[in-house]
Amino acid sequence: MTDARPAPEEQVLEHYREQAPGEPPAHLDAFILAAAHREVPAPKPNLWQRWVRACQKPRWQVAFASLVGVALMLALVQPAPERESAGDFAPKASAPITKKESMQAPASVARSLSTPAPAAPMADFAAPAPSESISAERADEATVSKRAAVPVKTLDEQLREVLRLQNAGQTQAADDLLAALHKRFPKENLSARLKQLQKN
Amino acid sequence: MSALSDEALLARYRAGDGPAFEILYARHRQGLYRFLLGLSGKTELAEEVYQDTWLSLIRSTSQPQGRANFRTWLYQIARNRLIDQWRKHGIHNPLHDSYDEQLHAVGDEAANPEQLLNLSRDHQRLATALHTLPADQREVFLLRAHGELDLPQIATLTETPLETVKSRLRYAQQKLRRLLAEEVLT
Numbered sequence: 001m002t003d004a005r006p007a008p009e010e011q012v013l014e015h016y017r018e019q020a021p022g023e024p025p026a027h028l029d030a031f032i033l034a035a036a037h038r039e040v041p042a043p044k045p046n047l048w049q050r051w052v053r054a055c056q057k058p059r060w061q062v063a064f065a066s067l068v069g070v071a072l073m074l075a076l077v078q079p080a081p082e083r084e085s086a087g088d089f090a091p092k093a094s095a096p097i098t099k100k101e102s103m104q105a106p107a108s109v110a111r112s113l114s115t116p117a118p119a120a121p122m123a124d125f126a127a128p129a130p131s132e133s134i135s136a137e138r139a140d141e142a143t144v145s146k147r148a149a150v151p152v153k154t155l156d157e158q159l160r161e162v163l164r165l166q167n168a169g170q171t172q173a174a175d176d177l178l179a180a181l182h183k184r185f186p187k188e189n190l191s192a193r194l195k196q197l198q199k200n
Numbered sequence: 201m202s203a204l205s206d207e208a209l210l211a212r213y214r215a216g217d218g219p220a221f222e223i224l225y226a227r228h229r230q231g232l233y234r235f236l237l238g239l240s241g242k243t244e245l246a247e248e249v250y251q252d253t254w255l256s257l258i259r260s261t262s263q264p265q266g267r268a269n270f271r272t273w274l275y276q277i278a279r280n281r282l283i284d285q286w287r288k289h290g291i292h293n294p295l296h297d298s299y300d301e302q303l304h305a306v307g308d309e310a311a312n313p314e315q316l317l318n319l320s321r322d323h324q325r326l327a328t329a330l331h332t333l334p335a336d337q338r339e340v341f342l343l344r345a346h347g348e349l350d351l352p353q354i355a356t357l358t359e360t361p362l363e364t365v366k367s368r369l370r371y372a373q374q375k376l377r378r379l380l381a382e383e384v385l386t
């Protein structure tokens with residue numbers, strides 16, 4: 001059994017809630033509600049609405065952002081160029097070329113001759129710095145494929161190719177290749193270098 | 201939407217939903233006005249502070265902070281505005297008066313349950329009885345009666361220890377009960 005009546009002290013509170021005078025005047029209610037309606041914060045537009053609005057007021061940022069967006073889309077949509085061929089070239093970039101490998105690639109020699117000459121000095125090609133070779137080994141796939149796109153045949157490799165062609169009896173091809181090398185490296189004493197390679 | 205909490209309604213208003221404010225206003229208009237009228241004792245001042253309070257809420261972008269709920273926050277704004285007005289008009293702030301709580305703890309031995317049913321309903325007498333209370337007790341009583349804040353919320357709002365709030369409310373209730381009952385009996 002519980003007493004439903006409030007405690008005497010609570011009754012005073014209730015009494016005041018029920019009997020106390022005082023209502024805000026109607027004009028004050030109207031004024032405050034009108035102010036609230038007048039100053040209601042503008043609803044925040046969502047991302048799409050903001051984008052549309054920005055496009056309606058053309059600005060260079062929008063144009064630039066659109067351009068970047070399109071470029072990114074194209075980059076994503078286009079297939080990765082010559083990923084397979086990059087794979088073929090990648091090991092050659094860092095590992096020394098063996099005789100077997102040089103035998104397999106007469107076509108690649110011709111291709112390399114038709115490409116512009118490398119700007120770096122020959123010493124760089126002949127003896128790559130150890131740190132470079134280490135970094136090449138550690139480089140990720142993207143780096144490797146980038147490097148593979150650049151022809152990396154050194155003069156010595158191409159001279160070996162000349163020797164190989166001579167030994168195989170393809171003298172015409174050997175002479176053509178040598179002539180091309182003379183044109184490409186006019187300051188080099190190719191005959192002496194060829195002899196040096198024959199001894200080795 | 202009327203089932204939403206005060207905090208949710210405020211958030212909706214801040215997000216551009218005008219009708220949410222109307223519900224919020226309807227919930228608190230009477231309680232806040234009576235609190236200000238009871239504490240200030242002057243209709244003109246109460247109306248001025250009441251209007252200021254709501255306008256500052258409309259124009260503010262802030263929300264109740266920490267553990268404070270909307271109701272506590274609203275009454276806190278109103279209280280601060282009233283104190284500002286007292287200061288501005290050179291009126292002594294009665295809430296800063298210190299007094300011995302025990303001196304205002306008048307015994308209530310004469311009261312009995314029958315007398316409680318005969319509390320005066322005369323508006324003038326209710327207001328007069330309220331103004332015989334020390335301001336601190338009156339404030340706690342009004343926050344409880346019209347603000348419907350619980351005691352820990354009142355303690356937080358007035359920055360007063362909880363035990364002090366409890367005793368102020370108890371003394372205020374006892375005194376009011378005695379005053380209103382006496383008025384009926386005479």
